[in-house]
Amino acid sequence: MNLKSMSMAAGLALLASTSLASAAGELNIYNWGNYISPDMIKKFEKQYDVKVTVTDYDSNDTALAKVRQGGTGFDVAMPSQTYVPIWIQEGLILETNPGGMENFKNVAPEWANPAFDPGRKYTVPWAWGTVGVVVNTDDYKGDINTWKIVFDTPDELKGKVNVVPEMNDVMHAAIKYVGGQQCTGDKEVLKKVRDVLVAAKPNWIAMEYNTIEKMGAGDFKATSDWNGSALRQRINNPAIHYGYPVEGFQYWSDNVVVLKEAKNVDNAKLFQNFMMDPENAAMNSAFHRYANGIAGSEKFMPADMTSAPEVVVPEEFKKNGEILQTCPPEVTALYTKIWTELQK
């Protein structure tokens, strides 16, 4: 390639990139994998004449690190509630004030004013769920609403239990199991936590994420898991049930935020408002199988979800749940040490 054609190519590339950036009708979404309904995207594209591009991430930390570096070209992302305060604090997201948007009236009261974003100044509910235990009841007939399945494994399940290796989730469950408060830095409590974890590990077969397939194939007979994953497992095999541990379980929620560096701010705001419409939220839930925090969306959801105990938390267990918070860095440092010791 000679100099002339090279500069021409560079010029063309520049032209292409600027025209892309300024073109009306685009929206770039940065989201967890397999977590957005293609039908719902089509509907959004049609309704607002916008072309949507979705890019995947695999963890909150990946998303945070990448967005912090900047220059991503993304407009919208879906951080979890424990990360929302960090994104706000680091100045990564735009104050779009969803609390004042047209469809905000649809947000369920319990999600309208969450501690991680008081007054919903930045975020719109995307999905929420719980973390509990999943048990194949063909192999174990006892009570499954307890963390004992994981931390004091009954004989029938020994060597067949999996633990999803999310450090913060496992630490929260173990702290609740020994009777502590979430995000505790109390050495007495943490010592018990460490002892419980180290003693429990020999009964585990694995620590991995791929629970739906492994529970289905019988490689695991029980696992810690997210509720939506549990629902998909029960649909495959009716003997698989989800338990809400009485010692305490967590609620989590992922939220739609608009990035400060977004180029398509108007479309991103439209999307935030769009997601608070019950019909759209239901379309999305039908795909990812989690509840969405939008009141009235139940009407539009598939029947197997509106009655599912995995999605609708049974009244008797509601009191045992709490929303997981962002732990302070010095506490996270302690948890990392226990986590490393557990997996050494």
Next chain:
Amino acid sequence: MATAAEIEKQAEAREVRNRWLLSAPALIIILLAASGPLLIVLLYSFLTPGPYGDVEWKFSTEGWVSVFLERDIFDDTLSFASAHLTIFWRSLRLAIMATVATLIFGFPTAYFIATRSERTRDIWLFLITIPFWTNLLIRTFAVLQVIRNEGIINTGLIKLGIIDQPIQMLYTDFAIMVGMVYVYLPLMVLPLYASMEKLDFRLVEAGYDLYASRWQVLKRIIFPLVRPGVVAGSILVFIPAIGAYVTPSVLGGGKNMMFANLIELQFGQGRNWPLGAALSITVMAIVMVALLVYVRNTSSSEVRHG
């Protein structure tokens, strides 16, 4: 007046200069691409961890200290970081075992290929390279499919009536070894074949003529001659094996960390990038020293005749 010798000298100097100039782009890229990222890793290892990941631009040796020493979070005593050592030892042990196992399987394979006729050799080599066409992750999941409880081996044995309960192979060290050997075998076979192809088989015949046993021929003639291939193959297997991440996670169940997982933890949920950077450099330095010693010990001893 310049003499003929001087003109020649000038021409030579010009040529040397041209040669350097022409190779400059390649050299710059190699230097920047190879050492640039490493320097960034080195720099990060001396900074302070940010509260939620990333680093703060304040000098600190805390990252390096915590590679080797750990403060007990319960009784606050400073002791040797035994968790890191345990994890490193596990990675090292598996890498060495994988290297030895691939050598045991790869050596006869390469010898077999090298002793075929020239036309069939190409077919065999071609077969060896076929797994490379598939992504590492897919090959690993294929192994999983074979050895899992409801996999081909267990269901086959149960159908034949040899066992009635599946043998637990998945999530064991055995599973990791099977996966690693399968994945890294071509990396051992190809360099071994390259040096065996050059082997003068008349020397092997001569050995037999002088009443050497098969073992003696292998040990005294073939092995010393293909030593460069053994060294190259071992290095090619050992280096990716010690950093193995996918295979141990998928087949080992992720219950016990590998060194790569430990590093990943620091950049992810652990939010201690300087420690992660320091751990990366530590493992690199150890591997480099080990390889230098290995290469020096194995390749310096020339083949002696007599």
